[in-house]
Amino acid sequence: MTVAHDAPALAEYGIRGAVPGAVVRPGRPEEVASLLQTADEAGQKVVPWGAGTKQQWGNSPTGYDVAVDLTALDQLVEYEPADLVVTVQAGMTLAALQSHLAESGQFLPLDPPHLDRATIGGTLATNASGPSRLLYGTARDFVLGLRVATPQGELVKSGGRVVKNVVGYDLNKLHVGGFGTAGIVVEATFKVQPLPAAQTTVRATFQDLAPAVGLASRVARSNLFPRAVEVARHFAGSEWIVLVWCAGAAGAVERQVRDVDAWARELGASDLSRRDGDQHDQIWSQWAPSFARRDAGPGLAAIKLTCLPSQLAVLLARVPHDAGLLAHAGSGTVYVGLSAPAAAGVRRLAAVAHELGGSAVLEDAPDDLKAQLDSWDPAGLAAATRTDLDLMRAVKAQFDPKSTLNPGRFVAGI
Amino acid sequence: MLGALLRRPKRSGGLAKPHGGAWWDGLVRRRQAEGTPQPPPLVKELQAICGEEHVLWQTDQLRSYEYDGSIDVGHPEAVALVANRDEVVEVVKLAARHGRPIVPRGAGTGLSGGAILSEGGIAIGFSRMRRILEIDVENQRAVCEPGTVNLDLSKAVAPHGLYYAPDPSSQAACSLGGNVAENSGGPHCLAYGVTTNHILGLELVLSDGRIVTVSGSAADTPGYDLTGLAVGSEGTFAVVTKIVVRLMRTHEAVRTLLAIYDTVDAASETTSAIIAAGIIPAALEMLDGVTIEALRRAGHQGYPADAQAVLLVELEGLKEGVEELAPRVDSLCREHGAREIRTAATAEERDRLWKARKGALGALGQIKPNYYLQDGVIPRTRLVEVLRTVAEVSRKYDLPIANVFHAGDGNLHPCLIFDQRVPGETDRVVAAGADILRKCVEVGGTLSGEHGIGLEKQAYMSWVFSDADFDAMHRLHRAFDPHARLNPGKIFPTPQQVEAARQLWLQRGPPTTTHVRET
Numbered sequence: 038m039t040v041a042h043d044a045p046a047l048a049e050y051g052i053r054g055a056v057p058g059a060v061v062r063p064g065r066p067e068e069v070a071s072l073l074q075t076a077d078e079a080g081q082k083v084v085p086w087g088a089g090t091k092q093q094w095g096n097s098p099t100g101y102d103v104a105v106d107l108t109a110l111d112q113l114v115e116y117e118p119a120d121l122v123v124t125v126q127a128g129m130t131l132a133a134l135q136s137h138l139a140e141s142g143q144f145l146p147l148d149p150p151h152l153d154r155a156t157i158g159g160t161l162a163t164n165a166s167g168p169s170r171l172l173y174g175t176a177r178d179f180v181l182g183l184r185v186a187t188p189q190g191e192l193v194k195s196g197g198r199v200v201k202n203v204v205g206y207d208l209n210k211l212h213v214g215g216f217g218t219a220g221i222v223v224e225a226t227f228k229v230q231p232l233p234a235a236q237t238t239v240r241a242t243f244q245d246l247a248p249a250v251g252l253a254s255r256v257a258r259s260n261l262f263p264r265a266v267e268v269a270r271h272f273a274g275s276e277w278i279v280l281v282w283c284a285g286a287a288g289a290v291e292r293q294v295r296d297v298d299a300w301a302r303e304l305g306a307s308d309l310s311r312r313d314g315d316q317h318d319q320i321w322s323q324w325a326p327s328f329a330r331r332d333a334g335p336g337l338a339a340i341k342l343t344c345l346p347s348q349l350a351v352l353l354a355r356v357p358h359d360a361g362l363l364a365h366a367g368s369g370t371v372y373v374g375l376s377a378p379a380a381a382g383v384r385r386l387a388a389v390a391h392e393l394g395g396s397a398v399l400e401d402a403p404d405d406l407k408a409q410l411d412s413w414d415p416a417g418l419a420a421a422t423r424t425d426l427d428l429m430r431a432v433k434a435q436f437d438p439k440s441t442l443n444p445g446r447f448v449a450g451i
Numbered sequence: 452m453l454g455a456l457l458r459r460p461k462r463s464g465g466l467a468k469p470h471g472g473a474w475w476d477g478l479v480r481r482r483q484a485e486g487t488p489q490p491p492p493l494v495k496e497l498q499a500i501c502g503e504e505h506v507l508w509q510t511d512q513l514r515s516y517e518y519d520g521s522i523d524v525g526h527p528e529a530v531a532l533v534a535n536r537d538e539v540v541e542v543v544k545l546a547a548r549h550g551r552p553i554v555p556r557g558a559g560t561g562l563s564g565g566a567i568l569s570e571g572g573i574a575i576g577f578s579r580m581r582r583i584l585e586i587d588v589e590n591q592r593a594v595c596e597p598g599t600v601n602l603d604l605s606k607a608v609a610p611h612g613l614y615y616a617p618d619p620s621s622q623a624a625c626s627l628g629g630n631v632a633e634n635s636g637g638p639h640c641l642a643y644g645v646t647t648n649h650i651l652g653l654e655l656v657l658s659d660g661r662i663v664t665v666s667g668s669a670a671d672t673p674g675y676d677l678t679g680l681a682v683g684s685e686g687t688f689a690v691v692t693k694i695v696v697r698l699m700r701t702h703e704a705v706r707t708l709l710a711i712y713d714t715v716d717a718a719s720e721t722t723s724a725i726i727a728a729g730i731i732p733a734a735l736e737m738l739d740g741v742t743i744e745a746l747r748r749a750g751h752q753g754y755p756a757d758a759q760a761v762l763l764v765e766l767e768g769l770k771e772g773v774e775e776l777a778p779r780v781d782s783l784c785r786e787h788g789a790r791e792i793r794t795a796a797t798a799e800e801r802d803r804l805w806k807a808r809k810g811a812l813g814a815l816g817q818i819k820p821n822y823y824l825q826d827g828v829i830p831r832t833r834l835v836e837v838l839r840t841v842a843e844v845s846r847k848y849d850l851p852i853a854n855v856f857h858a859g860d861g862n863l864h865p866c867l868i869f870d871q872r873v874p875g876e877t878d879r880v881v882a883a884g885a886d887i888l889r890k891c892v893e894v895g896g897t898l899s900g901e902h903g904i905g906l907e908k909q910a911y912m913s914w915v916f917s918d919a920d921f922d923a924m925h926r927l928h929r930a931f932d933p934h935a936r937l938n939p940g941k942i943f944p945t946p947q948q949v950e951a952a953r954q955l956w957l958q959r960g961p962p963t964t965t966h967v968r969e970t
Binding site: 119120143206209215288419426436 | 903
């Protein structure tokens, strides 16, 4: 376990001006548990840290004494390709895991932002997802088991290493998307998937929103079962882009392409092309960063909006015209990039999502905007509309009664 | 002695030991003394909430609420057949005032005692809350009351080209509320996931009467995944009053193959090989010779009488994809020793195969009157080894064991067939079952894939979880139901059971193979 106290090292772990007093880089899961217990007993506040790609998400911590850097916990613990099950430590990058799996023709169908750098632990804590969620689901659907360090100094196991398991409560669900507020995940077991035999992408562009969403919805709801259906618009762009990620047996992929192509023509696509091989790979590796969401530069706000999928066109029409935009059409998740964002504008947009049955989360944003808005509830509607927040606080109070972990950064002041 | 501490397997009636304690004996004595029964005060209060005719409290009315599909028996003081959420709230508050347990109950088809009132109290029956409140075709979701029968939902949405994927064998009877409580599975969960993967949101009534809506409309509700935590909590967290489910689009092509084998080993090897080849069929089920013989005797058709094992493999998707995959599955089956492969030529033939599969447990009564159904899960690479152990256990204890299970998931259903009237046979069943579960745990598997722990498997929980793991579960439980009013006495072992399970593990000597990783 290495410990750093020097200013330049500490600055790397800053969150909007909050800098820890120490950075600890444990080498073994047991060390995470024992340092967490020590911090808890001393009343010190802890921020778990992976690659740091999403540390600007959430609200600013109300206390920050120690950063726990988990990147030394990067081992492949166990992998049995014939079982399609893998166990890894939380500090491993998603990219490293994918290359291990690829050797056996398998993959973990999680494609969140920062694919190259993001760690397993950070991806799980933030429940980050990407285009492939349409066919495969999100992290909660692949996590079979976790090992979690607790503020009480224990290493707790949940789930297991088999694909079906109803033994005891499903505590995996507490930590996937729990933003590191109920424990620190040190190890995760996943159900993985065989790589599709064939993959290709159909790209269509439209001058108008309606046919773009029309195509996306038709494909997403068809029994073609493509891997992803995306709708996007560049910053200050006027053209709507629809991407359909076709995947499966070779014959099935050809059929997907054929049907999507025909439907796109019916709807008057202005440009229609098919991207195979390297071109296909390139599209998806550069897809997210080129739009709103990811690596939002200074002065840019990245907002995640959700709505019922049937309301997608309504939601997209209400987004300011100069904003960058990327939607996972089938699930009704939309990422909006606002340049020169103002609190009132973000609030308005968030309220629209609420109206349409969804929610809004302010992910990356300039410091002043973060200071003005609750990142998890920029519209300020949660307290009046949600009935589940007290229960969440009760859960937090049970697992982290002294609010040692990521204090104040999550929903409802958790 | 040991068997007495562990749960005893029983199919029905006779040997079952009632739960419920002194209040029950007192009640029986009082009623005998009084002649014409008068409703006790608690019942009168329930009647004021639900209406007189919707509260069951007399002994003969309660009889069918003493059981579920498993082996245990318990006595409710009353059953409240609620009509809506507000009645649930009132009943829950009433129970809290009287300090009585509450046990929600769907169709009573559960296989682990989840709906049994082992500590008395009030059962909330959902047979009147079975409406599908909303079918949202465009968003592929439906909102249902908890008493909705699983198959009724799929039938209701079928005209829209949709269905609800988790399909327990009891789907013609079991309720969605029960499915949520137990996180139920089914044959087609191999490709599409179990109940938890298909529940978008819930309306919960907590044990203090608070109503909480968790997620449910759009994706990714900010905050803890309370829906995911509540699913599979076996009715111990909250009473579910509304369920939002994800519906799936039906596939345009389906092909059902029946691969026939002379040995269980060969069928097991095939299963492992199909998964290892990266093919995940919609379903991959195994039936062994004992099951096939029982089906024959029960008059089911479609399974060859002399086979020692068959695999039922279903492929779904676009017809181009199915056509490509089917020959690969066919050759994997042959390479691993299938003597014959049949393809269901018509929808009727397919239905017949599935009907027999889903009726297999019932058919086992053709062999002996009682069965004890297990639900262990193992890594799919260990099928050959573990099924050999099951066969050894069958020989060692001189008990027929039928295997009819979700092979592709590694979710075993060894079914120990016996006659509880034969002295000593029940004890042999307990011991044999423990040996099988132990083997599952040793190879890196676990106790239950889809039936739940309930009253039936709680003794063995300490084979899988440490004190720290239990502590975490108790913390979660306290957040939802701090006074443990909902479905008490389930899931967690008593200290005596922990000790009995520990003794049992030690007594059987060191594991034959082990996969328990120490760090």
